[in-house]
Amino acid sequence: MAELKYALYTGCTARESTPELLMSTMAVAKKLGIELVLLDEASCCGASHLQDFDDFLSLVLNARNICYAEKEGLDMVTICNTCQLNTVMTKERLDSDEDLKSQVNEKLAEVGLEYKGTSSVRHFLYAIIDDYGLDRLAEKVEKPLSDFNIAAFYGCHNIRPSHIHHKHNSKVIEEDVGEGGGEEAFTTEPLLSKYNDNENPYNPTSLDRLIEALKGKSVDYESKNKCCGFHADLQAPKTANRLTGTALLDAIDNDADMMVTPCPLCHLNMDVKQHAVAKEMGRDIALPVLHLPQLVGLALGIDPKELGLQHNVAPVEFV
Amino acid sequence: MSTERITKKLTFKTFRFNAETDFLPYFKTYEMEVGKDELVLDILNRIKWEFDGSFSYRRSCRHGICGSCSIKVNGKPVLSCKQNVWELVDIFKTDTLLLEPQSTKRVVKDMIIDKSDFWSKHDKLKPYLEAEIDENPAEEIRVSPKEAEELLEADYCIQCGNCYYACPVVEVNEEYFGPAQFAKAYRFNADVRDTAKKERLEAVREMGPGVWDCVKCFECAEACPKDVNPIEKITKLHNQIFEEGMAQNNVATRHAVGFKHSIVKHGILDEGELVRYSEGNIGVLKHLPEAIAMFKKGKIVMPWNMPKSKKLDEIKTLVKSSSKVKF
Numbered sequence: 001m002a003e004l005k006y007a008l009y010t011g012c013t014a015r016e017s018t019p020e021l022l023m024s025t026m027a028v029a030k031k032l033g034i035e036l037v038l039l040d041e042a043s044c045c046g047a048s049h050l051q052d053f054d055d056f057l058s059l060v061l062n063a064r065n066i067c068y069a070e071k072e073g074l075d076m077v078t079i080c081n082t083c084q085l086n087t088v089m090t091k092e093r094l095d096s097d098e099d100l101k102s103q104v105n106e107k108l109a110e111v112g113l114e115y116k117g118t119s120s121v122r123h124f125l126y127a128i129i130d131d132y133g134l135d136r137l138a139e140k141v142e143k144p145l146s147d148f149n150i151a152a153f154y155g156c157h158n159i160r161p162s163h164i165h166h167k168h169n170s171k172v173i174e175e176d177v178g179e180g181g182g183e184e185a186f187t188t189e190p191l192l193s194k195y196n197d198n199e200n201p202y203n204p205t206s207l208d209r210l211i212e213a214l215k216g217k218s219v220d221y222e223s224k225n226k227c228c229g230f231h232a233d234l235q236a237p238k239t240a241n242r243l244t245g246t247a248l249l250d251a252i253d254n255d256a257d258m259m260v261t262p263c264p265l266c267h268l269n270m271d272v273k274q275h276a277v278a279k280e281m282g283r284d285i286a287l288p289v290l291h292l293p294q295l296v297g298l299a300l301g302i303d304p305k306e307l308g309l310q311h312n313v314a315p316v317e318f319v
Numbered sequence: 320m321s322t323e324r325i326t327k328k329l330t331f332k333t334f335r336f337n338a339e340t341d342f343l344p345y346f347k348t349y350e351m352e353v354g355k356d357e358l359v360l361d362i363l364n365r366i367k368w369e370f371d372g373s374f375s376y377r378r379s380c381r382h383g384i385c386g387s388c389s390i391k392v393n394g395k396p397v398l399s400c401k402q403n404v405w406e407l408v409d410i411f412k413t414d415t416l417l418l419e420p421q422s423t424k425r426v427v428k429d430m431i432i433d434k435s436d437f438w439s440k441h442d443k444l445k446p447y448l449e450a451e452i453d454e455n456p457a458e459e460i461r462v463s464p465k466e467a468e469e470l471l472e473a474d475y476c477i478q479c480g481n482c483y484y485a486c487p488v489v490e491v492n493e494e495y496f497g498p499a500q501f502a503k504a505y506r507f508n509a510d511v512r513d514t515a516k517k518e519r520l521e522a523v524r525e526m527g528p529g530v531w532d533c534v535k536c537f538e539c540a541e542a543c544p545k546d547v548n549p550i551e552k553i554t555k556l557h558n559q560i561f562e563e564g565m566a567q568n569n570v571a572t573r574h575a576v577g578f579k580h581s582i583v584k585h586g587i588l589d590e591g592e593l594v595r596y597s598e599g600n601i602g603v604l605k606h607l608p609e610a611i612a613m614f615k616k617g618k619i620v621m622p623w624n625m626p627k628s629k630k631l632d633e634i635k636t637l638v639k640s641s642s643k644v645k646f
Contacts, residue, residue, distance in 0.1 A: 012588035016620045017613060040629040044588045048535050050578035052557035054644040060637050061582065085537075107641045111633040160537035161548075200410050201541055202395040227487045227536035234597050235571035236532040242491045243534065272609050272618075311616050 004131055005035040007069035007119070009087065011080040012044050013264040020308025021264050024293035025079050025124060027306045031297070032132060032140065036077070041068050045086040047265075048231060059100070060107045062090035067108065069119040076121045079293075081157035081263035082231075084123045088168040091121055122169050123158055125262040125292055129206055130170065134213040142301030144215030148258060148318070150295070151219040151251035152207035153270065155263030156227050159201040170198040170206075201225060207260065207292070214299035221254040223247035230265040238280065244269045245281035252287055257318065262292040272313045288316040326352035327408065330415040331362060333374070336426050344423065347371070353404050360388050360399035362418075363430065376430035383544065386479030390430050391419045396481035398544035421484040437480050440496045444504040444522055449515035466511045473506035473552050475545040482539035482549050494528040498539035498549035501530060505552035508559060520565050523556050530556050531571035561644050573597045576646045583638050586628020591619060 014022040029036045042065040044050070046058035065087065069076040078084040094101040095117045105114055122130075128137060159165060199206055204225050208218040226247055229240030248270060251259050261267050269277075271289040278285040289312065290298075297307040304310075304319045329351065336344035349370050353362065360378060367374045377387040381400045388399035393411050407416055418430070425432040450460075482498040483489055489497050496504075504519045523529045530553050539549040557575070559565075566572040574597040581589045591610075595603045613619050620626070628634055 012590065015587060015626050016590050017618045019617065041633075043586045043628050043634045044578060044582050046578055047588070048554075049575045050582070051554055053561055053572075053575040053646070054579060054642050055554070055558055057579065057638060057642040057644075060641040061634070064633070064637060107637055110640055111636055113633075156536040156538075161540040202393060203411055227534050227538070229487075229534050231535040232488070232532055234574050234594065235526060235569075236488070236492070236534075239488055239491050239532060239534065243487055272613060275608065275612070311618055313612050313616050313618070 003033065003035065004127070005037070005074060006077040006127065007039050007072050007074040008036040009039050009042055009065060009069070009076050009078050009083060009121075011078065011083040011264070012047075013268070014079055018264040018267060018291065018311070020294065020311040021079060021267070021291045023306065023308040024291055024297050024302075027302050028293040028297045028300065031300050031302055032128075032137070034127070034132065037072055037074060039065065039068050039072075039076070045083045047082050048086060051086070056103075058086070059090055059093065060104050062087050063094060063104050063115040064108060064111075064113060066091060066117075066119055066121065067113045067115050069121075070116055075119050077124045077127050078121065079124050079262075080265065081123065081155040082265055084121065084169065085157035085164070087121045088164055091117065091168065092164055120168065123262060125158065125206060125210070126169050128296070129210060134209060137210075137296070138213040138215075141214055141299045143299055145211070145295070145299050146215045146217070148216050149219050149255050150211045150216045151221055151254070151256035151259040152204075152211060152224050153228070153247060153251070153259050153261040153266055153289075154204045154207060154225050155261055155266040158262055159199050159204050159225060162199065162201045166198045207262065210292075210296070211260070214296065216295075216299075219251060219254050219256045221250045221256070223250040228266045228269040230269050233269065240269065241273070241277045241280040244273060245277040245283075245285070248274065248277065248285050248287055249281060249283060252285065256287065258288040258290055258295075258316075260290045260292060260295045264291065267291055274314055286314065288312065288314050288318070290316065324354055326354050327405065327414065329353045329404070329408065331366065332415060332417045333366065333429075334417075334419040334423065334426075335374075335429055336423075337373075337428050338426065339428075344426070355403075355405045357404050358400055359390070359392060359397055359402045359404060359407075359418075362404060363388070363390075363399055375428040384477055386477035389421055389479040389481050389544075391417075391421060393417050394419075396421060396485050396542040396544075398479055398481070401544055421480055425484075432484075434480055436493075437478075437483050437497070437499070440500050440528075441478065441503060444496065444500050445507065445515050445519055446500075446503045448507055448510060448513050450512045451514060460512055462511055470506050470509040472547055473502050473509065476502050476506070476543075476547045476549075477545060478503075479544065481542040481544060482547075485538040485542035487536060487538060488532055488534055492527070492532060495532055496523065496528050498533075498553065501533075501556055502547050502549040502552040505556055508556070516559070517563065517565065520556070520560055520563060524560050524565060524567060526569060526571060530560075531569075558644075561646060564645075566646055570597050570599075570602065572646065573599075579638065579642065583635055585625055586631045586634045587626065589622075589625055592622070 051058045211218040229243035233240045274285045294307045309316045331349045363376045379385040379387040383401045420430045488495045508516045577593045577596040
């Protein structure tokens with residue numbers, strides 16, 4: 001199997017309020033032999049808020065980020081669900097609209113860049129599952145997580161809207177549906193069968209499968225695919241706290257020993273805000289919340305310090 | 320040619336409740352052989368016709384345009400008359416499907432819910448065209464194909480309520496208008512003949528019921544059976560609020576604009592400064608407990624250590640040349 005090498009788009013959070021995410025990503029990649037080239041030239045993706053203010057500017061900036069992966073001749077991986085969605089939504093729009101692509105390229109030409117659309121963009125979670133492979137990962141497990149009930153919290157922007165993620169984030173199993181016409185054209189065969197192995201936003205499985213590969217027990221709870229409310233934290237804190245609290249309590253009530261998420265924004269709400277959320281919900285909340293690579297790293301036997309567990313606000317005391 | 324009908328034996332666990340006679344809801348299970356062409360609506364009919372005549376649900380057009388027959392199957396909002404059953408078996412990889420109403424807390428009987436909150440909010444956003452119409456026009460009002468295209472997707476909304484009852488904000492904030500309502504407001508705001516754009520924007524810009532309370536979870540886009548993509552319309556309403564110069568100076572608008580400020584300065588986001596800029600010097604104090612907890616864990620970057628993107632000049636050039644929106 002060819003060595004895996006990607007351009008890593010870190011997003012802003014991994015450079016600031018979740019340094020442990022970048023540390024653990026680099027540590028896990030090193031242990032698995034995945035080469036990551038940091039895109040230090042990249043800018044913020046706009047996190048869906050710049051898009052509310054200035055849609056065209058966000059397109060130009062996201063296209064510029066992809067340009068740097070293209071210059072490296074590499075596919076891009078992301079470690080934040082929101083960065084993933086904003087980047088692939090830009091890609092989707094530019095790849096399907098020549099006029100828009102040339103408007104954006106006209107701007108990019110001012111700084112000597114051109115968006116071509118040659119690099120794919122996917123989250124590190126799917127790079128591990130689909131490119132590295134869960135079987136290979138399972139073979140590398142040094143410290144099985146068999147003592148733990150682990151609640152997967154998927155985060156909206158990795159699973160919705162599913163048609164975009166099926167195209168960009170997951171491994172699409174294309175089916176030959178044959179040429180149109182004749183009886184074939186009127187077939188009522190299930191329409192989504194080509195996505196059989198991809199994420200179902202109403203019952204996602206990737207993180208659960210990953211947990212099982214690490215020999216942990218994945219917790220079955222209703223809130224796993226729900227929203228943590230992060231994007232309304234400032235303007236609608238009550239709404240955000242209730243959404244965060246509902247998910248945390250749901251995991252706790254289903255005997256979770258810890259939670260894991262592939263999104264640093266969900267992590268900020270779930271980890272940092274437990275005290276404020278507990279007040280809103282009227283119940284105590286104490287649950288360790290790990291970033292995806294922190295969990296993988298623990299199972300691979302990487303030193304907890306190298307995974308930045310000391311930076312988590314909700315204490316990770318089981319290590 | 321074989322005439323043998325290919326079927327799958329499936330189990331339907333069905334939510335049952337009659338507000339007039341039941342204290343609590345319960346589930347009833349039905350087993351049946353289901354053919355590959357059968358839709359969820361066929362199953363609802365078969366439960367009523369073959370098992371229990373009291374089973375209740377709404378249905379009308381059977382052509383995917385009236386929006387009456389929406390329910391949830393295994394948590395997925397579906398338009399019963401459009402949704403193939405085998406497809407659901409394929410998606411969920413199970414022979415047992417859970418049939419539930421769109422919102423269990425609004426149930427009147429079985430699959431039938433009280434949609435009055437949906438309609439009253441809908442009505443508040445002027446879901447109709449307001450225009451100065453000459454009663455004896457010399458010629459028709461011309462709308463170019465490009466202008467028509469701007470509203471076409473939003474015009475496909477059939478008010479089924481799938482997005483509204485899937486929206487987590489609707490669930491926790493009774494005031495919030497909801498995605499279908501915003502999509503409808505956008506539909507008329509994008510109509511070149513309409514004259515009530517500013518009135519609608521005034522309503523949708525309000526904190527609490529308005530567009531700023533959207534959590535951007537994309538549940539609405541996922542739930543829509545007509546590909547209206549309500550969250551995209553919500554984003555366009557955000558854009559209209561700025562473009563029309565109607566953005567009030569509040570935490571939500573400053574939050575959006577703050578991204579541009581940070582990007583110009585650092586390339587990436589200055590997270591701490593964004594919170595201060597959005598909340599103001601006094602408002603930011605309410606985040607102090609979390610800030611202290613983060614500081615203790617080494618999660619706060621001091622201003623003098625704020626990282627910057629390489630080639631920041633490039634980013635500055637692009638922001639200057641590409642950004643036309645004012646605040």
